[in-house]
Amino acid sequence: MACAAAAAVYVRDGAEHFLxxxxxxxxxxxxxxxxxxxxxxxxxxxxxxxxxELVARWVGHESGLTGLAVxxxxxxxxxxxPITIYPVAGAFLVMGADAGAxxxxxxxxxxxxxxxxxxxxxxxxxxxxxxxxxxxxxxxxLIAGLLARLAVRAGVNVTxxxxx
Amino acid sequence: MFIAVNILLWLVVAGLAFVAxxxxxxxxxxxxREGMLEFLRLLPRIGAGVIGSGFIAEVLPKALVASWxxxxxxxxxxxxxxxxxxxxxxxxxxxxxxxxxxxxxGAGAPQVIAYSTxxxxxxxxxxxxxxxPLMPARVVWLRAAASLxxxxxxxxxxxxxxxx
Numbered sequence: 001m002a003c004a005a006a007a008a009v010y011v012r013d014g015a016e017h018f019l020x021x022x023x024x025x026x027x028x029x030x031x032x033x034x035x036x037x038x039x040x041x042x043x044x045x046x047x048x049x050x051x052x053e054l055v056a057r058w059v060g061h062e063s064g065l066t067g068l069a070v071x072x073x074x075x076x077x078x079x080x081x082p083i084t085i086y087p088v089a090g091a092f093l094v095m096g097a098d099a100g101a102x103x104x105x106x107x108x109x110x111x112x113x114x115x116x117x118x119x120x121x122x123x124x125x126x127x128x129x130x131x132x133x134x135x136x137x138x139x140x141x142l143i144a145g146l147l148a149r150l151a152v153r154a155g156v157n158v159t160x161x162x163x164x
Numbered sequence: 165m166f167i168a169v170n171i172l173l174w175l176v177v178a179g180l181a182f183v184a185x186x187x188x189x190x191x192x193x194x195x196x197r198e199g200m201l202e203f204l205r206l207l208p209r210i211g212a213g214v215i216g217s218g219f220i221a222e223v224l225p226k227a228l229v230a231s232w233x234x235x236x237x238x239x240x241x242x243x244x245x246x247x248x249x250x251x252x253x254x255x256x257x258x259x260x261x262x263x264x265x266x267x268x269x270g271a272g273a274p275q276v277i278a279y280s281t282x283x284x285x286x287x288x289x290x291x292x293x294x295x296x297p298l299m300p301a302r303v304v305w306l307r308a309a310a311s312l313x314x315x316x317x318x319x320x321x322x323x324x325x326x327x328x
Contacts, residue, residue, distance in 0.1 A: 002216025008223045025218040029211060036210060037203045038173035044199035045180035048191050079176070086298035093303065103307045107314070110284045115176075118169050120257060121280075124217070124264040133277050136321040140281075140314045147310035156306060 032123045039119035042079040050078070055088065059097045059105065065142070071101040072141035075108030079115035099152050104145030111137040213257030221265035233279070235272035245275040246315040249282030259283035274322035278315040285311040 010018045055078075059071045071092075078085065089102050110116075112134050121130045185192040233241040233248075252259050263280045267273070286308045295304040 002212045002219065005216055005219035005223045009219050013222075021218045021222060022215070025215040028218075029214040032210065032214060034170055035173055036206060037199075038170070038177050040203040040206065041177045041196065041199035042173070042180060044197075044202060045177070045184050045195040047198070048195045049180065049184055049187060086295055089303075090299050093300065099303060099306055102303060103310050106307055107285065107311060111281065111314075115173070118173060121260055122169060123214075124257075124260040125267070129267075129273070132273075132322070132325075133280070133318070136277065136318050136325060137281065139321075140317060143317060144307070144310045144314060147313075148306055151306055151310065156302075 028123055032119075035119045035123070039079070039115050042115055043084050046079055047084045050084075050088070053091070053095065055092075057095060059092050059095075059101050063098065063101075067098070067101050068104045068142050068145040071097070071105040071145065072108035072112075075105040075110075075141060076112045076114065078109060079113065085109050098149065100145040100149035103148040104141040107144040108141035111140055210257055213261045217257075217261030217265055220262060221268045224265055224269045226269045229266055230270035233266065233271045233275040235275075237272060237275060241272060241275045242278045242316060242319040245271075245279035245319075246282040249279040249284075249315065250286055250288055252279075252283050252287055253289045259287065274319040277322045278319040281318045282315040285314055 006018070006022075009021060055074060059067065059074060075085075078088065085106065089106055092102050092105065093099070117130055117134060121133075125133075181192065181195070184195050231237070233245050237244070249259065252262060259280055263276050263283075266279070267276050271279075291304060291308055295307075
């Protein structure tokens with residue numbers, strides 16, 4: 001897709017315009033690299049040292065709206081990529097956290113996680129847009145968690161046996 | 165601002181590396197190695213995404229973007245943006261690259277927020293590639309279903325609160 005778009009610009013607007021865009025994209029790429037490396041290292045170290053059972057116990061013990069808020073807060077706090085986050089969420093389930101808490105956790109990580117925003121989103125959108133987007137996303141993990149609980153109450157079965 | 169972000173991220177890296185080193189040399193080495201490997205694996209994808217984004221912004225038909233998901237497009241624009249987000253393939257930067265390109269081409273902020281929220285929460289290919297292998301499938305579908313209204317809520321909040 002990138003190549004096709006680049007070729008189209010080259011053919012339509014000529015080499016000079018092509019090089020101008022290429023230069024500014026390259027600068028953006030260069031600015032991102034140290035952040036991406038930091039993000040990768042954070043993810044790897046957290047995977048190594050995170051006491052998964054401890055986090056899961058915290059989330060599993062609380063229930064009600066507090067449980068959702070605690071889960072969402074951990075989602076915001078925990079850095080790392082999908083390889084880190086989904087096993088942690090899986091551990092929550094096995095430790096007895098309810099589906100609503102797990103949904104709130106993953107949603108918060110996806111929408112409000114600070115490493116994700118700083119590493120990936122900032123370079124593209126700039127701080128102003130990103131900060132507003134995150135502010136508007138704050139209630140969303142709780143809403144998703146509540147919806148998931150409603151679904152469970154309505155009969156959706158999500159019981160998980162250890163080892164699944 | 166960008167320097168501050170870099171410093172913050174690397175402080176987190178240093179802190180985590182220190183904790184890992186306290187737990188043992190092997191753990192530290194393993195974490196550093198995993199982080200570097202992940203970085204190298206991501207490099208080509210980020211390169212294509214970032215360098216492509218400028219060109220994609222150039223070739224996006226501005227009139228079409230503005231009329232479909234522009235600030236005047238309202239709820240229909242949010243629906244289109246949400247569908248677009250769900251269908252955009254994953255990878256760490258693709259959604260942000262297209263979202264920022266659309267913003268430059270005249271898309272409205274609430275619509276772009278709906279787009280990137282939908283992409284972050286339930287881009288279909290990410291659900292299949294990342295979540296289903298790592299989590300019980302029932303929980304994944306429950307989470308995706310509970311997330312369905314979130315892009316609309318985020319866009320609605322964006323319209324009410326502020327225009328980034």
